[in-house]
Amino acid sequence: MAAPPWDELVSGVVERRPRAVARLITMVESREPGWQEAMRALYPRTGDARVVGITGPPGAGKSTLTNQVSRTLVAQGRRVGIIAVDPSSPFSGGALLGDRIRMRDILTAPGVFIRSMATRGSLGGLSQAARDVARILDAAGYDDVLIETVGVGQDEVDVVRAADLVIVVCVPGQGDAVQILKAGIMEIADIFVVNKADHPGAHELTMEIASMLELARLDACDDTPASCHVPALDADLNGDEAVWRVDVVETCAVSGEGIPRLVDAITEQFAEPAAAKASAHARAREEILALVDAELAGVARRRLAASLPEAAAHVAKMETDPYSAAEQLLAELGIQ
Amino acid sequence: MAAPPWDELVSGVVERRPRAVARLITMVESREPGWQEAMRALYPRTGDARVVGITGPPGAGKSTLTNQVSRTLVAQGRRVGIIAVDPSSPFSGGALLGDRIRMRDILTAPGVFIRSMATRGSLGGLSQAARDVARILDAAGYDDVLIETVGVGQDEVDVVRAADLVIVVCVPGQGDAVQILKAGIMEIADIFVVNKADHPGAHELTMEIASMLELARLDACDDTPASCHVPALDADLNGDEAVWRVDVVETCAVSGEGIPRLVDAITEQFAEPAAAKASAHARAREEILALVDAELAGVARRRLAASLPEAAAHVAKMETDPYSAAEQLLAELGIQ
Numbered sequence: 250m251a252a253p254p255w256d257e258l259v260s261g262v263v264e265r266r267p268r269a270v271a272r273l274i275t276m277v278e279s280r281e282p283g284w285q286e287a288m289r290a291l292y293p294r295t296g297d298a299r300v301v302g303i304t305g306p307p308g309a310g311k312s313t314l315t316n317q318v319s320r321t322l323v324a325q326g327r328r329v330g331i332i333a334v335d336p337s338s339p340f341s342g343g344a345l346l347g348d349r350i351r352m353r354d355i356l357t358a359p360g361v362f363i364r365s366m367a368t369r370g371s372l373g374g375l376s377q378a379a380r381d382v383a384r385i386l387d388a389a390g391y392d393d394v395l396i397e398t399v400g401v402g403q404d405e406v407d408v409v410r411a412a413d414l415v416i417v418v419c420v421p422g423q424g425d426a427v428q429i430l431k432a433g434i435m436e437i438a439d440i441f442v443v444n445k446a447d448h449p450g451a452h453e454l455t456m457e458i459a460s461m462l463e464l465a466r467l468d469a470c471d472d473t474p475a476s477c478h479v480p481a482l483d484a485d486l487n488g489d490e491a492v493w494r495v496d497v498v499e500t501c502a503v504s505g506e507g508i509p510r511l512v513d514a515i516t517e518q519f520a521e522p523a524a525a526k527a528s529a530h531a532r533a534r535e536e537i538l539a540l541v542d543a544e545l546a547g548v549a550r551r552r553l554a555a556s557l558p559e560a561a562a563h564v565a566k567m568e569t570d571p572y573s574a575a576e577q578l579l580a581e582l583g584i585q
Numbered sequence: 586m587a588a589p590p591w592d593e594l595v596s597g598v599v600e601r602r603p604r605a606v607a608r609l610i611t612m613v614e615s616r617e618p619g620w621q622e623a624m625r626a627l628y629p630r631t632g633d634a635r636v637v638g639i640t641g642p643p644g645a646g647k648s649t650l651t652n653q654v655s656r657t658l659v660a661q662g663r664r665v666g667i668i669a670v671d672p673s674s675p676f677s678g679g680a681l682l683g684d685r686i687r688m689r690d691i692l693t694a695p696g697v698f699i700r701s702m703a704t705r706g707s708l709g710g711l712s713q714a715a716r717d718v719a720r721i722l723d724a725a726g727y728d729d730v731l732i733e734t735v736g737v738g739q740d741e742v743d744v745v746r747a748a749d750l751v752i753v754v755c756v757p758g759q760g761d762a763v764q765i766l767k768a769g770i771m772e773i774a775d776i777f778v779v780n781k782a783d784h785p786g787a788h789e790l791t792m793e794i795a796s797m798l799e800l801a802r803l804d805a806c807d808d809t810p811a812s813c814h815v816p817a818l819d820a821d822l823n824g825d826e827a828v829w830r831v832d833v834v835e836t837c838a839v840s841g842e843g844i845p846r847l848v849d850a851i852t853e854q855f856a857e858p859a860a861a862k863a864s865a866h867a868r869a870r871e872e873i874l875a876l877v878d879a880e881l882a883g884v885a886r887r888r889l890a891a892s893l894p895e896a897a898a899h900v901a902k903m904e905t906d907p908y909s910a911a912e913q914l915l916a917e918l919g920i921q
Contacts, residue, residue, distance in 0.1 A: 285908045292906035306642060422758070533900035533907060534893060538886070540911035541918075545881040548920055550874070557870060564869035570628035571869060572621040575876035582877075584884055 255283050259290045262389045270389045277381050291388040298387035299519050302409030304398045305418030310444045313502040314418055315397045319361055321512045322393050328360040330386035330394045334408055376407040377539045414518055416440045421450030440514050446499035458497050553578050591619050595626045598725045606725045613717050627724040634723035635855050638745030640734045641754030646780045649838040650754055651733045655697055657848045658729050664696040666722035666730045670744055712743040713875045750854055752776045757786035776850050782835035794833050889914050
């Protein structure tokens with residue numbers, strides 16, 4: 250069956266037909282020719298959805314939390330799109346069954362759209378792909394888009410930075426709070442959730458996070474610019490009017506305890522004079538560069554399709570080094 | 586103080602002077618002009634070191650394990666280089682104190698070189714940076730290079746794929762084995778370490794991993810190509826001679842229990858007819874493309890320095906969409 254033309258899919262999305270949404274996402278995700286035109290056509294319809302990133306270590310209960318938050322939002326009469334980002338294997342590529350099974354109870358809920366995204370093959374970067382999918386859901390009238398990632402690597406940090414608001418889920422007993430710092434997510438969190446709050450050590454973890462936030466705030470007050478690693482935190486010290494608000498919320502996702510408070514925190518943060526707007530320029534810059542890089546990488550792969558295998562063979566046989574091989578291919582592309 | 590010329594640093598590395606090693610790493614890592622020439626000059630001196638990647642979730646005890654493995658290798662008369670890859674904050678960028686403190690007991694050991702690498706600012710990708718640093722240590726006569734990462738995101742997977750052999754460290758009580766699968770590291774592991782083996786649930790975790798490996802092996806036997814997600818595992822089924830060997834080793838890094846067995850497993854895997862060689866072509870291809878992409882991204886940033894801010898401003902004000910902005914800049918670069 251031939252794919253329907255782009256404009257048909259775009260209309261389908263605007264008319265909120267889930268089937269069209271699913272198909273357009275697939276085609277945009279795989280960068281089929283014409284995807285940019287579709288995104289351009291949808292762009293004026295975007296900007297209304299609240300895009301929320303949810304990240305945290307494996308086993309923190311992110312899927313369950315995402316389900317509970319969605320349920321609460323749906324009960325408020327909102328339509329919710331969920332993007333489950335799976336750092337799937339570079340070999341197998343696919344999204345895993347586990348999430349889908351756990352997602353199933355909400356899959357059938359009206360007004361909920363769930364989509365899995367795999368890491369692999371996203372030449373344009375997973376972050377850009379998440380951004381595109383969030384925009385399609387936005388244009389399809391979903392009021393909230395939840396981007397849920399697995400893990401807390403740099404990749405996940407990039408993905409959730411595509412969101413307007415970031416929730417970092419922690420659980421007691423997964424190493425101390427220093428691990429959170431190590432993961433480099435301290436600075437991107439707008440809300441910390443201490444999940445499994447009924448487990449031992451939960452309250453201590455909440456306290457630890459609170460004091461880390463306090464330390465970061467003090468750091469930001471320091472005169473030395475190098476130590477201002479949370480630039481937007483308490484930003485009024487820098488002459489800015491916005492104050493970076495960070496909430497810490499204890500939840501028990503399985504029982505649903507704490508979820509209403511979390512949803513309130515989300516709503517309140519979005520209601521505040523948007524600190525997000527302040528970074529609109531930086532985010533636009535980042536996105537444009539990501540799109541440019543992806544296109545350049547694609548062009549390079551197409552134009553070097555003939556010469557790359559030979560170059561790789563030379564390097565594999567140690568007849569040349571990879572640096573010289575790359576330089577030669579760049580010369581072939583006419584770049585210096 | 587002016588930096589010494591490249592050829593002086595290169596000689597210093599070959600003469601095994603730690604100071605020269607440290608400086609060259611810094612300069613190569615920050616891609617100072619001429620870095621490629623230095624790497625080219627060193628390249629013929631590389632290929633002898635065993636490059637081992639060590640990854641696993643935060644709190645799994647990777648630093649302690651790395652220290653213990655190093656100690657054992659040093660006791661065998663080998664020189665060891667350690668690269669601690671920190672997925673540090675996109676804001677602060679720096680490597681964190683924690684690791685350094687924990688590393689300190691081995692820092693003073695003779696024949697050991699320790700280097701922290703931050704994620705940020707690595708235009709060429711962290712994986713390529715790790716590859717370059719490993720090569721410098723290789724050229725400086727380190728017999729073993731251990732690349733230790735934090736977290737198990739796609740980023741970490743990429744980093745350890747720069748290694749010849751990959752160790753995945755797990756601990757009991759961090760969610761079930763399905764989480765390991767989810768992290769997409771099942772297929773890259775040559776050795777699974779179940780650390781904190783004295784904790785409850787350790788043996789169960791070992792059993793779980795063993796049965797996952799068995800399942801993967803069965804999958805690889807399946808006729809359907811799509812299900813062969815561990816292509817190299819038991820590769821003789823595909824007519825290849827190499828058999829992918831995966832070890833599962835229980836350790837208690839704090840007490841040192843199990844470490845000799847782990848070091849033996851490393852030695853044995855390297856002694857086997859290199860399965861790694863089979864992927865030399867794929868790895869060369871990947872590295873060349875990474876170098877090409879990085880150079881293209883750098884060229885784009887330089888050439889677009891003047892027009893990018895304006896484009897970002899237009900997008901931030903919603904006067905245009907990022908897709909059109911990117912296309913316009915690509916046209917400016919003369920790319921289509």
